[in-house]
Amino acid sequence: xxxxxxxxxxxxxxxxxxxxxxxxxxxxxxxxxxxxxxxxxxxxxxxxxxxxxxxxxxxxxxxxxxxxxxxxxxxxxxxxxxxxxxxxxxxxxxxxxxxxxxxxxxxxxxxxxxxxxxxxxxxxxxxxxxxxxxxxxxxxxxxxxxxxxxxxxxxxxxxxxxxxxxxxxxxxxxxxxxxxxxxxxxxxxxxxxxxxxxxxxxxxxxxxxxxxxxxxxxxxxxxxxxxxxxxxxxxxxxxxxxxxxxxxxxxxx
Numbered sequence: 533x534x535x536x537x538x539x540x541x542x543x544x545x546x547x548x549x550x551x552x553x554x555x556x557x558x559x560x561x562x563x564x565x566x567x568x569x570x571x572x573x574x575x576x577x578x579x580x581x582x583x584x585x586x587x588x589x590x591x592x593x594x595x596x597x598x599x600x601x602x603x604x605x606x607x608x609x610x611x612x613x614x615x616x617x618x619x620x621x622x623x624x625x626x627x628x629x630x631x632x633x634x635x636x637x638x639x640x641x642x643x644x645x646x647x648x649x650x651x652x653x654x655x656x657x658x659x660x661x662x663x664x665x666x667x668x669x670x671x672x673x674x675x676x677x678x679x680x681x682x683x684x685x686x687x688x689x690x691x692x693x694x695x696x697x698x699x700x701x702x703x704x705x706x707x708x709x710x711x712x713x714x715x716x717x718x719x720x721x722x723x724x725x726x727x728x729x730x731x732x733x734x735x736x737x738x739x740x741x742x743x744x745x746x747x748x749x750x751x752x753x754x755x756x757x758x759x760x761x762x763x764x765x766x767x768x769x770x771x772x773x774x775x776x777x778x779x780x781x782x783x784x785x
Contacts, residue, residue: 559756560628566749567621571614574742581735582607584728592716592725610670617663617746624656624753628760653761660757664750671743678736681729688726697722 586603589595684699691697696717716722 557625557628557756559752559759560625563749563752563756564621564625566745566752568618570742570745570749571618571621572742573738574746575611575614577735577738577742578607578610581732581739584732584735588725588728592721592728613666614746617667620659620663621749621753624660624757627652627656628756650761653757657754657757657761660750660753664747664754667743667746667750671740671747674736674740674743678740681732681736684729685726685733688722688729691722694719697725 582603586600589600589603590597687697696715698715700715716725
């Protein structure tokens with residue numbers, strides 16, 4: 533094999549690798565990892581944390597099963613919404629592959645494919661903005677709940693031996709759930725309650741971290757989808773100007 537032939541093959545391999553790398557939407561992949569990973573962490577810790585909340589309500593405050601059934605409904609609803617958002621993240625990743633590199637030139641060059649690409653890009657931007665607002669609210673709620681847990685944990689640590697725990701000092705009204713009294717005086721029940729509160733640290737932090745990762749992922753998606761939308765919208769304009777520049781260069785030559 534000649535030296536020139538080996539150089540030609542190396543350049544072909546290098547060009548193929550470059551084209552392959554240019555066709556990979558690294559920004560969308562990073563955002564998808566954030567969203568899907570955040571959904572997994574959020575769902576796992578939410579299931580564990582809400583189960584502990586049910587134990588606290590039923591065992592320590594003696595609430596009936598009918599009274600606390602909203603806990604299961606809330607947990608199921610949040611996990612279902614998180615799963616839907618993970619599925620939407622995978623769709624956005626597929627869209628990222630379609631509008632990146634050579635794939636954009638083949639599938640979204642002009643005409644109907646380009647119009648469909650711009651429509652899907654605008655739709656995904658709108659959905660991402662709405663999902664970002666929703667999960668920003670969920671993250672704020674998770675932060676407030678973690679703050680309430682810190683307050684209850686400090687209440688357990690600072691209580692005097694033999695004293696009662698009274699949650700009405702934190703704005704919880706007695707009787708708000710079918711006459712439930714939020715005051716615990718039995719010392720064994722207090723110890724069990726404080727142990728459950730301490731156990732909630734890991735699920736509480738996990739829920740907050742998972743929700744924050746989803747928010748960051750959607751924020752990253754907004755940037756990548758906006759860039760892809762601009763590329764699709766300006767594709768024909770770039771092509772026309774490129775053809776004009778090439779024609780001018782040939783005329784000067």
